[in-house]
Amino acid sequence: MRNRKKTALAALLAAAAMTTAGCGAEVEPVAQAAVGDGLGLEQVRVGLAFDQGGRGDKSFNDAAAAGLDRAKKELQVDAVEVTPGGESEEERVATLRKLAQEGRNPIIAVGFMYAAAVKTVAGEFPDTTIAIIDDDSVSAPNVVSLVFAEEQGSYLAGAAAALKSRSGKVAFIGGVRTPLLQKFEAGFTAGAVRTRPGTEVSVDYVSTPPDFSGFGSPEKAKKIAAGMLASGADVVYTAAGGSGAGSLQAVAARRGAWAIGVDTDQYQTADPGVRDVILTSMVKRVDNAVFQEIQAFIKGDRGGGVKRFDLKTDGVGYAVSNEKAIAPVLKKVEAARQRLLDGTVTAPTKP
Template sequence: MRQRIVAALLVAALSGCAATPAAVSSDALTGLGAEVIHVGVAYDTAGRGDKSFNDAAGAGLDRARKELLVEATEVTAAAENDEGRAASLRQLAAGGSNPVIAVGFLYAAAIGTVAQEFPDTLFAIIDDASVTADNVVSLLFAEEQGSFLVGAAAALASRTGRVGFVGGVDVPLIRKFEAGYTAGARSVDGDIRVDVRYLSRPPDFSGFGAPDKGRAAAARLLADGADVVYAAAGGSGAGAFEAVAAVPGAWAIGVDSDQYLSAPEAVRPRVLTSMLKRVDNGVFQEIQAYIKGDRKGGVKRYDLKVDGVGYATSNPAVRKYRPQLEQARYRILSGAVRVPSS
């Protein structure tokens, strides 16, 4: 097979035609022609287009399609419950996808069920390590470290000495964002006030997809004196951004992806920075590892050391703070600062 692929490429070169991915079989992916990799990705109900968590996962899949020549099927949970999520995972596994990647901790119960039904399929879940099985791998991120950096940026940019945090749902994962953000802000100004609002609490997970609630919460924080608001709330963050944009001099801080790049034109100038949670890297690297033969369960962690988290610099307004932020990043990397996660 390898000789046939090389010969095909030589023929294309000699004929003056460039060999395109379509001209070379996807069998070339492994270099041995042993298999075609078909990845399944299950998004939560917000799906692609949330300009945050799901889109970051989608970006990693898009990169794998382009660079690794994998095939893929993407689905969005049809219902906001364990049954709906299990149905999505089951659909992908039964259709031949392997690996199957679940986007978000809300898939934990569904993964636990469906992984037993398909023992020969590798399942990966982002943001949860509660399921221990030979065919389940957990992809975890040091959200508190990235949030520490944007918390420092918030304190540097604040003129009132008061900043805000909007959490989508009051769960341990989002508390990691809050803890890091608060610690980062206080590393700059020990007297700064950090006001916190959550949009919902379990079993109500609507806080991740309710822009109206995000708008109202951010407006309340701003009315109380905060002039920088960090929204770790999924799709609800769009509403928080709108509230910030309506207040002259106020700043918003995005999450997961560089939301300065995706924000509406009227909002974009007010997005100071974003906490980058490199879910795209996690998804891409997990697919790459699978191709290389790493098909074991376990836990993989993405922190500052492996570019798993960080902060965005697209808005020129944040660049004047980079020396202080880079110093904070180095102190975390060196171990001089241990960022709290709760």
Template sequence: MSRRTTVGLFAAALTALMTTACSTVMVPVSPGDSSGLGRETVRVGIAYDSAGRGDKSFNDAAAAGIDRAKQELLVEAAEAKTQAETDEAREAALRGLATGGSNPVIAVGFLYAGAIGTVAKEFPDTLFAIIDDDSVTADNVVSLLFSEEQGSYLVGVAAALATRRNRVGFVGGVDVALIHKFEAGYVAGVHSVDPGIRVDVRYLTKPPDFGGFGAPAKGKTAAARLIADGADVVYAAAGGSGTGVFDAVAAAGNTWAIGVDSDQYATASEAVRPRILTSMLKRVDNGVFQEIQAFVKGDRAGGKKRYDLKVDGVGYATSNSKLGPYRSGMDKARYRVLAGAVKVPVS
């Protein structure tokens, strides 16, 4: 065999080896690891609320982040959801994921705050992340927070530009501080265009009843009342209850709905899709993916991470071409917020 042939075979073998090595994401383990391998495969756990995947809103946005991480970072994933709306059920979901070897474990929603405070103490070597809550301070807990008011401000501008009756509506799932941020931003956006536009507000439930995030019938009733009172644009910040809002808007005709969290135009039924003007995008998918990416790179610290307009943490959907006439106004509003000329209220 010639020297040239031998060198060529060696190069080919080395290329194949490097390709194989790059096909699996591996990260360094802690110095105390006793496996002898010095490497570990990342297994992510995610705990949804009782709606789980398929809510076409908040949970699905988080699920999209997991799916992207599985594809791009080649991590493994385990999923769970609560079987009841209690702290005990949420603790069981988190504990099951951690016991099964998931690290990090991501909790979808502020209702997991109490459970994460308990379970994180039981698993000090596991990193827990919680979306929409910063009340738990621990070395192994990271809060993923979003500037919902900024995205809501932009869709409020759209509502003000689209209304013909100078009257718009807001449906909140549960009367809590988090949803007040959506309301405050929306109202501010509407009034930035025309302070004379009336904004009617309805909440579906109050704590301790958190069922307003999964009650489409209540959403439909609330939206129908707003429309009957004269609103011709209705923004739904109500999780799974938003489908009921869309049904009411579609039935009324000549009325617009604005979705939330994910691009709800893309997942709506054919009957209601044409009436969804836009959606406020809360990029939970980006937050989940970036947290997993940071973990893969070795960031295992607790603390707080904020996702706002500057980092594409919030925004608005452009799937419906009917939004076209209003996009210039929305973009100008976005630039004002980014430049600091507008500080969007949170309450």
């Protein structure tokens, strides 16, 4: 009987891993990534502008970087990556404008904070395709919006949190209180209370606009998480970019507590001292979005519009790398995922 249970669990883990961590469309390597209108045999020259913190945040920016790295390897594009020298609107405009002036095309702006800058630079360089991640407010013939169903992935994170919690209290920490981050909050809360009625969900944000420092303030996130844990929460989901590192530290210092990561499978990248407390991560396949947008450009798709990545397209999901931790709740989380897929339930986008 024990062997049958182990076999069933292994199959479930394998199925979950396949459906939540797909690599997206595969392509054959090409010698010159240069097909499409007007490029002749020139190599495609991609420019990617990171969000606050840049490469190395083990979260949002690193997911974008993974997509760019894959494009360089498999599509053989020439690519540069930059991080604004400051957080002002002028810095963001200058960053995108410089890439356009250098002939980078397409340009990928990582994060909704680039919205105004994208609108400005897209108008100045109408022949340059600019893709922006996490924003669909800019409508222009040369602007592509890459958006995600964060509420769906967060719903599953909430389900896992509620099922794993011993106290019946879980918590959400957002980087900055914006409509985008509130999608994470709404999905997480709904997933928790619908999966385990009576679950208490506490919510806080590291900062509130116009203060956007909440994506790069790990000490503040650590303090918030510690307070939530002291109040009885024993699972903390943090969607705050680089600030998430502080939250992980607080959870690791609390015996019996669990953390849920975001954007990437943070169990794979976290420091050894905090790795084992990561129950799962809400995986947001920014890497797929970046790679597929570059691939589409190469194939001649240069028009603007909105491309949405959701549960059905493996655009969002949850990680199962910490097999021992997730195993006891995996069957019920998978059941919640199926209900989202078949439309039995809908994850809300607003708290």
